[in-house]
Amino acid sequence: MSVKRLMCPGCSAPLTPPEGRSQFFCQFCGATVIVPQEFPPSVTEPKDETLHPLPSLDRIAIKREGDRLTLRWQWRTWIAFVLIPFALFWNGLLLIMTIGIVSTFDLWPLLFLSLFYGVGLFLLYFCAALLVNGTTITVERGVIAVTHGPLPWKTPATVPVDDIEQFYVKEKIQRGKDNTSVQYSLELIRKSGVNVTLLSGEYDADIPRTIERLLETHLNIADRPVKGEFTG
Numbered sequence: 001m002s003v004k005r006l007m008c009p010g011c012s013a014p015l016t017p018p019e020g021r022s023q024f025f026c027q028f029c030g031a032t033v034i035v036p037q038e039f040p041p042s043v044t045e046p047k048d049e050t051l052h053p054l055p056s057l058d059r060i061a062i063k064r065e066g067d068r069l070t071l072r073w074q075w076r077t078w079i080a081f082v083l084i085p086f087a088l089f090w091n092g093l094l095l096i097m098t099i100g101i102v103s104t105f106d107l108w109p110l111l112f113l114s115l116f117y118g119v120g121l122f123l124l125y126f127c128a129a130l131l132v133n134g135t136t137i138t139v140e141r142g143v144i145a146v147t148h149g150p151l152p153w154k155t156p157a158t159v160p161v162d163d164i165e166q167f168y169v170k171e172k173i174q175r176g177k178d179n180t181s182v183q184y185s186l187e188l189i190r191k192s193g194v195n196v197t198l199l200s201g202e203y204d205a206d207i208p209r210t211i212e213r214l215l216e217t218h219l220n221i222a223d224r225p226v227k228g229e230f231t232g
């Protein structure tokens, strides 16, 4: 028995449409695929054997209206479950120390603690952002824009679509004394050669890679290897 498949209009991958759906997203490039009425048509062979399904397509809300593309996802990851107890512990300890110092009426040590208050506040803000924030990438009127919210967060400058040479995912390894941390970012190379970081501080490569593929498909940019690119 042959499996009835549909060819993706974006990347030519052979697809099996989900049961009872007239439209779905290609698991390889994220293109919107419309199931023809006369489906199942004839079987198609894969054009590219090296295609891999997009790793976190289900986390990203994709909206296409004409030329406009909106990609949105929430930050919520397992990191929050490590950071929240740590932030509470840190601030709890600070509170106990502050009460101890205030009760001695000798307030100068509070000055010494100010740095720790700063770290504590940053941790709380970071945890809150991890829980409520999301990122939206919009390609509209020839410009690509990245915004984070609702809690304010640093965003990159917008880039004209015509000025984009290539997208690529970069791996940043930080070796500490006891542990090594790896972070991933989505980078963009402008035609002038200038590099723009679109997304940074990601703890796995899934979101940046998926976004890279979705943007390349939408903007019709062929994926080319870039020096220093993460391909693992």
Ligand SMILES: [Zn+2]
Pocket (backbone or CB within 6 Å): 008, 009, 010, 011, 012, 013, 026, 027, 028, 029, 030, 031
């Ligand atoms: Zn596709």
